[in-house]
Amino acid sequence: MNVLSLLGRNLTQGPYTEPFPFGPAPTAKRFRGRVTFDAATCEGCKICERVCPAGAIRFSKAKDGLAFAVWHNSCVFCGNCEFHCPTGSVHQTTDWHLAHEQARKYAMVEFGLIPNQTCSECGATALATAPSLRGIAPPLSAEEAVTLKSLCPKCRARFLKARRAKP
Amino acid sequence: MLLARNLKRIAARSPWLYRINSGSCNGCDVELATTACIPRYDVERLGCQYCGSPRHADIVLITGPLNRHVKDAVLRLWEEIPEPKVTVAVGVCPISGGIFRESYAVCAPVDQYLPVDVNVPGCPPRPQAIIEGVAKAIEIWRARL
Numbered sequence: 001m002n003v004l005s006l007l008g009r010n011l012t013q014g015p016y017t018e019p020f021p022f023g024p025a026p027t028a029k030r031f032r033g034r035v036t037f038d039a040a041t042c043e044g045c046k047i048c049e050r051v052c053p054a055g056a057i058r059f060s061k062a063k064d065g066l067a068f069a070v071w072h073n074s075c076v077f078c079g080n081c082e083f084h085c086p087t088g089s090v091h092q093t094t095d096w097h098l099a100h101e102q103a104r105k106y107a108m109v110e111f112g113l114i115p116n117q118t119c120s121e122c123g124a125t126a127l128a129t130a131p132s133l134r135g136i137a138p139p140l141s142a143e144e145a146v147t148l149k150s151l152c153p154k155c156r157a158r159f160l161k162a163r164r165a166k167p
Numbered sequence: 168m169l170l171a172r173n174l175k176r177i178a179a180r181s182p183w184l185y186r187i188n189s190g191s192c193n194g195c196d197v198e199l200a201t202t203a204c205i206p207r208y209d210v211e212r213l214g215c216q217y218c219g220s221p222r223h224a225d226i227v228l229i230t231g232p233l234n235r236h237v238k239d240a241v242l243r244l245w246e247e248i249p250e251p252k253v254t255v256a257v258g259v260c261p262i263s264g265g266i267f268r269e270s271y272a273v274c275a276p277v278d279q280y281l282p283v284d285v286n287v288p289g290c291p292p293r294p295q296a297i298i299e300g301v302a303k304a305i306e307i308w309r310a311r312l
């Protein structure tokens with residue numbers, strides 16, 4: 001009976017084998033694959049670099065800012081970076097199509113650059129990182145956030161202090 | 168004679184796969200076993216099969232960060248595989264050392280000692296990614312014949 005029902009199921013439902021590579025493969029929604037980086041929202045705190053157990057993430061000083069790089073041939077896809085990132089700037093996508101020829105070994109890198117900017121207050125050159133907005137009460141308005149982002153760290157501190165002092 | 172020559176051209180070439188564990192944590196080896204033995208993935212649909220002897224092998228899959236202890240054995244085994252062979256590094260361990268990188272006990276990356284053709288990053292890579300890598304390797308192998 002059991003054999004017959006199995007046979008019947010095989011006939012109606014077809015083979016159990018996934019069609020991949022001749023068709024698409026199902027991927028879990030939260031699959032931890034290729035790492036992406038969004039320089040616009042990054043605070044430059046470098047926590048991701050610190051928590052990466054494989055040393056796959058590197059921040060380095062560049063002429064025009066702070067460069068981010070993650071090498072997918074060292075990354076162990078553990079999810080630490082995304083878990084600890086306060087802003088969600090580093091994110092693991094569901095893309096797992098990472099197999100490549102040897103010639104592309106050192107091209108499996110995701111780059112990002114946090115550019116330098118000129119402070120709109122004092123004119124100093126500083127990184128255009130996203131300001132840390134946690135714990136600021138009352139929350140900044142959209143305009144204030146834009147202003148805060150255009151400042152250097154010293155002027156940001158002064159801006160927030162002045163804001164707190166306001167009645 | 169003509170028939171023999173044509174047969175050589177027409178016949179689909181089916182490579183043998185061979186697996187070398189160079190000190191892996193077994194994560195990648197389990198995934199390799201999964202791609203071979205579980206009907207859900209079934210790497211044999213690509214016309215290849217695992218074999219037990221390096222002398223029969225055409226495509227060699229290396230896992231693990233090449234531990235100092237097994238380095239010589241792995242290199243000797245690799246030498247025994249006849250040309251033309253295609254080497255696939257499975258997992259980030261053989262590619263860069265992965266989580267074990269810069270340890271005193273490992274000699275990764277493997278491509279310092281032998282030519283690697285295809286890399287399949289992941290820790291471990293999912294079975295479908297390994298199938299993708301094997302498909303790439305078969306292409307390279309057919310071009311080399």
Ligand code: SF4
Pocket residue numbers: 041042043044045046047048049084085086087088089090
């Ligand atoms: S990506 Fe996230 S964790 Fe890394 S430096 Fe930017 S804000 Fe910090």
Ligand code: SF4
Pocket residue numbers: 035048051052053054055056057070074075076077078079080081082
């Ligand atoms: S997923 Fe893990 S190994 Fe990969 S970059 Fe993030 S922290 Fe590093």
Ligand code: SF4
Pocket residue numbers: 191192193194195196230231232257258259260261265266289290291292
């Ligand atoms: S790549 Fe990861 S799963 Fe594969 S052998 Fe190395 S540590 Fe283990």
